[in-house]
Amino acid sequence: MKLHIQEACPLFELSYNISGEIYCEWNGKESHTEKQMGNVLFLEDVQVYEEKKAGIPNQLLEIRLAPSELLYYAEDLSERQQMETWLRHHRGNIDRYPDTAAIRKCVSEMIHCTYRGTLRRLYMESKALEFIALFGESDGYGSMSGTMTLRHDDITNLKRAHELVQIHFEQPLSIRELSKRVGINEFKLKKGFRELFGMTIFELVRIKRMEKALWYMEVEGLNIGKTAVSVGYSNVSNFTTTFRKHYGCNPSEYLKSYRTTEFGAKQTVD
Template sequence: MEQIIHAHDIHGYFDGLASYLTGSEVLQGSEHKILLSPLLGTGSITRQKIRPGIEVVLSDMTLQEDWKQYITEDQVFEIHYCFSGNTDCFVNGKSFSTEVRPCNFYSMETTELYLHKKSKQKYQCLEIRMSPEQLLRYFEGENDYAYVQKWLQKQLGNITPLKDTVMLKRAVHEIVNSTYQGSMKRLHLESKIMEMLLLVLDNGLQGAGSWPVSKIKKQDRERLYAARQMIEERLENPLSLKELARATELNEFKLKTGFKELFGMTVFEYLRDLRLEKGMLLMRIDQLNVGEAAIAVGYSNPSNFSAAFYKKYGCNPLQYRKST
């Protein structure tokens, strides 16, 4: 099947879907669900309006045949996270597949986007959609406003991958599995959206030498980002500070002071927080017990994991495990 959508505002995309997919529609306040008709497939597409200019769209469906979409939007900034299923995307001569990289973000302005969703696959994805104006409102009155505006302009027509980190997985998981209702749910979702925006802007910061965050030299900044990546990839068996400095060709002083300046925390604090966040996900999603989660993230002594977990989250991991 083929579909053409021309959306004049952020919410026009989903409205276009609703007029095309003739299945049942369920309205629950600001939440709108489309149930696919048996002729098209099984499953649903749900839209939660957060506020004018921001919405969350969650697709969970299996199509009977390939679905080709030609979408033109006046303006949109989107973060797209795919859990399963393969979508091919083409824009401005560029292409990507969600099978290769599950999370991407892009900014479009009167640009045609072509999407090809494959049939007979379980297709599950999350879309955070907002107007560029709404994104910029978060920075009104701040010195960063002009830099974010400039960064947005550079993003126009580009599709950029976002690394699938523990922090991103956590925010996505909490959006999809939010247990709040009504206005509390909208508030909860917006807080998670802001976490994802921070990750996106942090991703953009690596290539934005004019961003007024640090006086660290470009070469050292790149090495510090490499150090952070090494920490993320070796949670269970981390390098010592000396080994990390040697691996990134930084002396220990530059590593310690530069990391703190660039990322707002020490190397140890960053490693600890990542371990605790991954441990939380393992208990919540994979249903590991406290001891198993502690070992999986590199704690040889579960009591040390429990103490650090309590200090960060205000409850011990056993209490958290029982509440999930």
């Protein structure tokens, strides 16, 4: 399914993709959303191209509102300015936000709401506000002191840092070592990395580890213990916890489902 969506008015949206895949392109930028992934967008007067693959069920939770609705909750001028700074951080972008157990729980409760009529509306509105608050907590609201001005060489250094993080994700470089290698101070590295790529260095390491974990289990056929060690986890329990947070199920459950699907596909081919 291919859509061209014209966002004519200011729109602030939080979404959580429960199943399926979504590709978006706007103003020369692009994003690819997979299952168990959340995005925040703040767009105005822009056309978004959206594409979803055929034959794959899509289930997506979206909370949409005008940015002015968020400012309504600011108690004073200082708080309003802080909130405006937070909004500017995401203006013109579709950014991935950190996935947390609390956010997943809130999403599940909204999806499986059994109330009807007035009670349902009250429940969903309260949960929407809870979702926004949880997003703000995970996104670092309250700790932003404004966006950082990045020079051309800063961006070049940060992109190099991004490459190094992906190369060394199994045995991550320390912030200090990474800072030395790319020639940028630790503060600018951490804050600039988040502003440029929409995630922290730790989050990128976790994403790359989880992606490689699937490869080890599916392609190499490694068991859970060997997979954990191969992607840099000395403790299988820590690996299982991170895997469950990232994919919404334990590695053993994933492997069981994958093998069942693979076996069924082979039988169909035969």
